[in-house]
Amino acid sequence: GAVVSQHPSRVICKSGTSVKIECRSLDFQATTMFWYRQFPKQSLMLMATSNEGSKATYEQGVEKDKFLINHASLTLSTLTVTSAHPEDSSFYICSARERVYNEQFFGPGTRLTVL
Amino acid sequence: GENVEQHPSTLSVQEGDSAVIKCTYSDSASNYFPWYKQELGKRPQLIIDIRSNVGEKKDQRIAVTLNKTAKHFSLHITETQPEDSAVYFCAASRGQAGTALIFGKGTTLSVSS
Numbered sequence: 001g002a003v004v005s006q007h008p009s010r011v012i013c014k015s016g017t018s019v020k021i022e023c024r025s026l027d028f029q030a031t032t033m034f035w036y037r038q039f040p041k042q043s044l045m046l047m048a049t050s051n052e053g054s055k056a057t058y059e060q061g062v063e064k065d066k067f068l069i070n071h072a073s074l075t076l077s078t079l080t081v082t083s084a085h086p087e088d089s090s091f092y093i094c095s096a097r098e099r100v101y102n103e104q105f106f107g108p109g110t111r112l113t114v115l
Numbered sequence: 116g117e118n119v120e121q122h123p124s125t126l127s128v129q130e131g132d133s134a135v136i137k138c139t140y141s142d143s144a145s146n147y148f149p150w151y152k153q154e155l156g157k158r159p160q161l162i163i164d165i166r167s168n169v170g171e172k173k174d175q176r177i178a179v180t181l182n183k184t185a186k187h188f189s190l191h192i193t194e195t196q197p198e199d200s201a202v203y204f205c206a207a208s209r210g211q212a213g214t215a216l217i218f219g220k221g222t223t224l225s226v227s228s
Contacts, residue, residue: 034215043204043218044159093158095216102213106158
């Protein structure tokens with residue numbers, strides 16, 4: 001089956017620093033990837049849609065200057081949380097759209113903790 | 116904007132009983148409705164999905180029904196087992212399958228033996 005990886009799986013950083021999270025589709029090409037955020041005991045909230053070679057589309061209320069998304073290739077999208085603060089601590093999950101069957105496959109998630 | 120409502124938020128059943136989780140959606144353009152099972156700290160795992168040209172789909176102990184007119188869909192799990200205990204999320208696509216998913220708030224299912 002289609003595999004999506006995320007790196008790192010867990011990161012702890014100090015307030016004010018920036019953190020980059022990578023999402024890779026390992027055995028298929030993904031022209032579209034999605035970034036979700038999940039706070040403890042809550043649902044997945046769509047943050048943005050990332051399209052290869054073009055600017056990401058952000059959901060209402062998500063600051064594009066704080067959550068920088070780059071989809072530079074058909075297998076890689078990155079999310080950079082800039083000037084992270086404790087309220088940004090969350091579980092960040094990406095998904096990649098497989099073109100043939102039009103299914104989404106989720107990455108394993110990245111647990112971000114901002115001290 | 117689009118919205119997905121999910122009920123109940125918690126569900127406790129005895130092993131062997133059936134469990135039903137219901138969702139409603141608001142976006143008429145939605146035509147793909149997946150269900151996910153998520154264990155603590157892990158990625159959502161697709162357990163079954165249905166597309167808008169189908170009213171019902173079954174896979175062993177799991178079934179999903181869709182009523183597009185009423186904009187609701189349901190997950191049915193029969194002969195529940197303790198390993199079915201997890202959080203279940205419904206979702207609706209924003210338009211065609213493969214587009215962004217809008218998730219319900221989740222149902223915590225507990226199956227006691």
